[in-house]
């Protein structure tokens with residue numbers, strides 16, 4: 001692709017690889033370093049894909065709000081995942097297809113109460129079961145690596161297929177998929193961005209295995225889809241899946257993403273999107289918060305004091321408590337800031353030629369929204385590498401809004417699960433620390449807080465000890 005005259009500056013790259021090797025295992029950190037020499041908008045090539053990285057929260061907000069930056073790159077893994085020649089669903093699509101799937105998902109999830117207090121009872125029931133299970137394992141160091149996945153997925157499951165997944169099969173299948181992404185992370189990015197690499201080395205690249213692992217997950221979803229199709233009564237929508245089936249039945253426009261077979265493929269991909277986007281993210285944020293509070297006992301004690309004085313120990317935490325618990329909210333905010341869970345958001349792409357801060361960026365340029373750079377901006381935060389929830393409170397103890405706080409990427413592609421995630425985080429964190437004190441493993445009292453970087457920043461494996469309070 002020919003670059004326009006005032007394309008953003010950037011370092012020299014290698015033939016074939018572009019800057020993939022230079023960007024290393026933590027591209028968000030490398031982009032921050034490149035910012036010192038080239039400024040906040042820097043050109044880097046991801047193998048065959050020209051890309052720009054944006055590492056300034058003001059420019060990030062401007063780009064995220066602009067429709068020309070709301071595309072997604074057309075990568076082979078997204079097509080494989082959709083079992084089609086183009087990506088389907090809503091997470092990795094753009095244009096009309098994305099808008100249709102996004103509007104539909106938001107409308108239906110709203111109708112099912114996902115952003116309202118009506119989801120509270122479902123979350124509380126899930127948490128109660130989760131706490132009972134945890135009590136059986138308390139007072140000894142244990143790995144919590146995948147502990148939060150099943151309860152978080154169950155909440156989505158209840159919304160989407162109308163029942164809890166009591167078998168734990170969904171959580172297990174997701175675990176296999178995420179572990180294989182983790183295992184093949186480096187090579188997988190080579191075959192994502194240098195497509196012929198995966199054709200020559202399908203085994204080595206890990207793409208084969210990742211696709212193989214998706215098979216049982218697809219089959220699992222298909223079982224539920226078939227079940228719903230055979231019991232669906234038109235006009236009687238029980239859950240998200242029913243609403244989708246109804247939409248497919250009502251669609252007569254052959255160019256719609258809900259039309260017939262395309263509609264069925266879109267349904268499967270949208271389901272996968274909701275579970276991947278909603279499960280891993282929320283479960284890992286709860287995990288990170290437990291790790292931070294075990295590592296910083298004074299913060300934990302202050303949070304527990306607030307839980308004790310506002311909620312006590314004779315009832316379950318409720319969403320109405322949030323307004324009286326600014327310190328707890330500040331801890332959750334700081335946990336999301338400190339973690340920068342999705343450090344480069346999900347790759348964006350320009351949908352047409354566009355100008356940003358005087359630079360010309362052609363259509364189909366991949367855009368790396370460096371969320372990490374905003375959440376760790378040294379000039380703004382002063383001490384971004386310190387875990388300090390008080391930065392979210394003013395002198396009167398009220399919550400402060402900060403412009404660089406963009407963990408959900410406000411703008412055209414803002415996370416559709418933000419409210420659900422925030423509600424879940426509040427209920428999980430308050431319930432956990434109402435019931436338990438969490439400490440580090442005496443054999444490893446200062447566990448590493450360095451993340452394992454894949455598309456998200458995962459907590460390293462370590463052991464924590466849960467001790468029941470007021471027992």
Ligand code: HEM
Pocket residue numbers: 090091092102273274277278279281282285341342345346347407408409412413414415416417418420421
């Ligand atoms: C702490 C939890 C969560 C975090 C930090 C988070 C963060 C994000 C981020 C950074 C994006 C990318 C936005 C962009 O591309 O600019 C995103 C997209 C998305 N999230 Fe979340 N998310 C969380 C929970 C959830 C939940 C619970 C759901 C389920 C309903 C969900 C569903 C989605 C979907 C479907 C998208 C794609 C939106 C689109 O491409 O238009 N997320 N999320």
